[in-house]
Amino acid sequence: MSLPEMSALFPTLQEVIFVLFALLIAVTSLIAAMAPNLFHNALGLVATLFGIAGIYFMLEAEFVGVSQILVYIGAIATLITFAIMLTRGMMFGRTSAMNRQGLAGAIISGLFFVVLLGIVFQVPWPNVVADITDGEALIANLGALFVSTYLLPFELLALLLLVALTGALLLARDR
Amino acid sequence: MWGNNWNWSEALTQFQMRLGAPEGAARLVAYGLGAVVLVTIALTLVLFLIWVTRKVVSRIQDRLGPNRLGPYGLFQSVADALKLLTKEDITPRNADVISYNLAPVFDVFGVFLTLTVVAWAPGLIGADLNIGVPFLVALGAIGIMSALMAGWSSSNKYALLSGFRVVAQLLSYEIPMVLSMFLPVLLIGSMKLGTISASQSLYLFGFNLGLGWTVFIMPAAALIYFISALAEAEQTPFDLLEAESELIAGFHIEYSGMKFAMFFLAQFMNSFFLGAIAVMLFFGGYQGPFVDQLPILGAFYLLIKAMLVYLVTQWIKGTFPRLRVDQMMQFAWKVLVPLVLALVLWQMIVMKIFSSSWMQDVSILIGNLVVGGVVLNVISNYLRRQKVVTKRAFEPKSLIGVMEPVVSSGD
Amino acid sequence: MVSQTWYLALAAFVFSCGLYAALTRRNAIAVLIGIELMLNAVNINLVTFWRYGSMAPMEQLSGQVFSLFVIAIAGAEAAVGLALIISVYRTRHTVNLDELDMLKG
Numbered sequence A: 001m002s003l004p005e006m007s008a009l010f011p012t013l014q015e016v017i018f019v020l021f022a023l024l025i026a027v028t029s030l031i032a033a034m035a036p037n038l039f040h041n042a043l044g045l046v047a048t049l050f051g052i053a054g055i056y057f058m059l060e061a062e063f064v065g066v067s068q069i070l071v072y073i074g075a076i077a078t079l080i081t082f083a084i085m086l087t088r089g090m091m092f093g094r095t096s097a098m099n100r101q102g103l104a105g106a107i108i109s110g111l112f113f114v115v116l117l118g119i120v121f122q123v124p125w126p127n128v129v130a131d132i133t134d135g136e137a138l139i140a141n142l143g144a145l146f147v148s149t150y151l152l153p154f155e156l157l158a159l160l161l162l163v164a165l166t167g168a169l170l171l172a173r174d175r
Numbered sequence B: 001m002w003g004n005n006w007n008w009s010e011a012l013t014q015f016q017m018r019l020g021a022p023e024g025a026a027r028l029v030a031y032g033l034g035a036v037v038l039v040t041i042a043l044t045l046v047l048f049l050i051w052v053t054r055k056v057v058s059r060i061q062d063r064l065g066p067n068r069l070g071p072y073g074l075f076q077s078v079a080d081a082l083k084l085l086t087k088e089d090i091t092p093r094n095a096d097v098i099s100y101n102l103a104p105v106f107d108v109f110g111v112f113l114t115l116t117v118v119a120w121a122p123g124l125i126g127a128d129l130n131i132g133v134p135f136l137v138a139l140g141a142i143g144i145m146s147a148l149m150a151g152w153s154s155s156n157k158y159a160l161l162s163g164f165r166v167v168a169q170l171l172s173y174e175i176p177m178v179l180s181m182f183l184p185v186l187l188i189g190s191m192k193l194g195t196i197s198a199s200q201s202l203y204l205f206g207f208n209l210g211l212g213w214t215v216f217i218m219p220a221a222a223l224i225y226f227i228s229a230l231a232e233a234e235q236t237p238f239d240l241l242e243a244e245s246e247l248i249a250g251f252h253i254e255y256s257g258m259k260f261a262m263f264f265l266a267q268f269m270n271s272f273f274l275g276a277i278a279v280m281l282f283f284g285g286y287q288g289p290f291v292d293q294l295p296i297l298g299a300f301y302l303l304i305k306a307m308l309v310y311l312v313t314q315w316i317k318g319t320f321p322r323l324r325v326d327q328m329m330q331f332a333w334k335v336l337v338p339l340v341l342a343l344v345l346w347q348m349i350v351m352k353i354f355s356s357s358w359m360q361d362v363s364i365l366i367g368n369l370v371v372g373g374v375v376l377n378v379i380s381n382y383l384r385r386q387k388v389v390t391k392r393a394f395e396p397k398s399l400i401g402v403m404e405p406v407v408s409s410g411d
Numbered sequence C: 001m002v003s004q005t006w007y008l009a010l011a012a013f014v015f016s017c018g019l020y021a022a023l024t025r026r027n028a029i030a031v032l033i034g035i036e037l038m039l040n041a042v043n044i045n046l047v048t049f050w051r052y053g054s055m056a057p058m059e060q061l062s063g064q065v066f067s068l069f070v071i072a073i074a075g076a077e078a079a080v081g082l083a084l085i086i087s088v089y090r091t092r093h094t095v096n097l098d099e100l101d102m103l104k105g
Helices: A003-009 A013-034 A038-058 A062-086 A102-122 A135-146 A151-172 B008-019 B023-060 B076-086 B097-117 B132-153 B157-188 B193-198 B219-232 B257-282 B297-319 B325-353 B357-391 B397-402 C004-024 C028-053 C062-092
Strands: B119-121
Touching: A013 A038, A013 C004, A013 C028, A038 A062, A038 B097, A038 B132, A038 C004, A038 C028, A062 A135, A062 B132, A062 B157, A062 C028, A062 C062, A102 C004, A135 C062, A151 C062, B008 B023, B023 B076, B023 B097, B023 B257, B023 B297, B076 B257, B097 B132, B097 B257, B119 B193, B119 B297, B132 B157, B132 B193, B132 B257, B157 B193, B157 B219, B157 B257, B157 B325, B193 B257, B219 B257, B219 B297, B219 B325, B219 B357, B257 B297, B325 B357, C004 C028, C028 C062
Parallel strands: none
Antiparallel strands: none
8 A cells, every 4th residue: 555545544634633623612612501600601701712713713704703813712701700709609509500401402512513513514615715825815815805895894893892891880980 | 964954843752653652643642742852841840830830939028938848949849839738728608610610720721722823942842733822812701701700600709809800900901912912923924833933033143143033123012022921810900800908819819739729820811921031022032042952952942031031020919019000001992902002003104114034123213212212201101109108198187187185165 | 415404403403412502501501501511502494405405695694683683682692691791790709500599489
């Protein structure tokens, strides 16, 4: 057996990396959803977000990956951890972490997963892969899209963020 | 060999493939080798940085500093590292074991990743990412999370309080830091750190002086970046995460031995690398005279410049008083954020209006001088007011009134 | 190349985890974590469809644009949601959703 034939049997480096990221995401998203300790949920969420950022890098969507780390981990996950500490949710554990719909919720989401998986493997997706030649030009195109085609949603988003900022301040203010 | 598109990883891979290695393996070995070399350099550098810090601070405080082990006490930090490694590794009983042990690893991991995008010399950069600058910003998020994890999981209220402060401080100062980092990006038009360093050249009669630093046209951006980087690196005016009088030692209070050493390492490397980033963005990176002829000189220039920035931070460490929490937050949100937003707006308008490059540069410089003046004015006002406050802090009269002897009635 | 199907399957798994958390957890913050997981699963799908669904990924960037919109909106949602949770905690001293039943007839 020649060397190229042998190397065809092994998974490529990209496949190995994908499997590692997928395992990380699977395990940590289970922790984020199910661990009884609220702080462990938050840590699981952070690890899941990291794994997903890695998936974006694998898909060559570098800018989305960095925004994921910056916004999700830098801001949202930190906010969530902060809220956990402020509401003393981490001293939890006396009462059950689940509500009464535990079993029904498990069945529904399990069935949902099975159905989604069925659809994913049944539908013939357009599996075209075109090479990305210039990553820097891609980011420039992305920026140009935000101020041309998607200008209105972009401005509305700015407004939404401003409203959210003011609203959050107003709600959380100590009266 | 050192052409325009020369790249260390490609060169190493080509060399191995000429020896007969398959391409994938050669690439893996090349990158692995690069990573090992970079991490080794960084670790040696930290030992040196600790020595520099102790020497500089002790000189400022009129002491000698380490002077026993080796020439000028140079090997003192090696001995300290050995001591830390042999110390007992304690886990508090109530600690959350997983996050307690993961936190220092995360901290070091986040700082080491900075090495990926440091442009040492033309073509000598770990990976010239298309998103180099936002990547650097994103790494800060890892530091925040690790501090929170450490603070919460050691189940110590001082550690937790310090964790709160970390989040408040790092999140607040991240905004001016990010915006000031994007000013040179806006001017140069690339987020690649290699391109940013390369474009800060200055040709005079075909000879590269290497002095086209962006700091010459945007000094205020460099100043704001430097102040926020001090806060991000938890250096002295902003080191209230480890204010001994309030919080004993900061979020790593429960850590000992190796894990404490890792936090220590991460902090030193972080302050050095934030200086290195400042050099790459504002002080020309590897640019300097003769860099075109002898590219490896670039690494030398970068290290020298970063070391100078580091020395300035240590100078500040020896001389500045620590801020209070409310002052720290006010300075970020009421001074730095509006000013840096004004800078961004000004630069965008200028770059749209003027097409000639020197008009742009001059207008940006004018805007920067105005903003820099305001920042310096605020700082000097603060320092002046501080003196008055300390003078009137204590009013002895009221005590005397209480301690007056009781007049006897006479019988 | 890893096939598109596996990315979609991974996203489906993350989405189901988020759904489970949103349906069954008592703590409002845990429910919020579940919602974040679901948003992320959707984002994986958007980016995957951008990468594998178009012959010109350099120009047709709608997938990435929408995922960036989702990230930004998730930020706004988390800020308002957590502010609500904190103000509820101030008045009711609990963030358990099944104890917040003042409006029940």
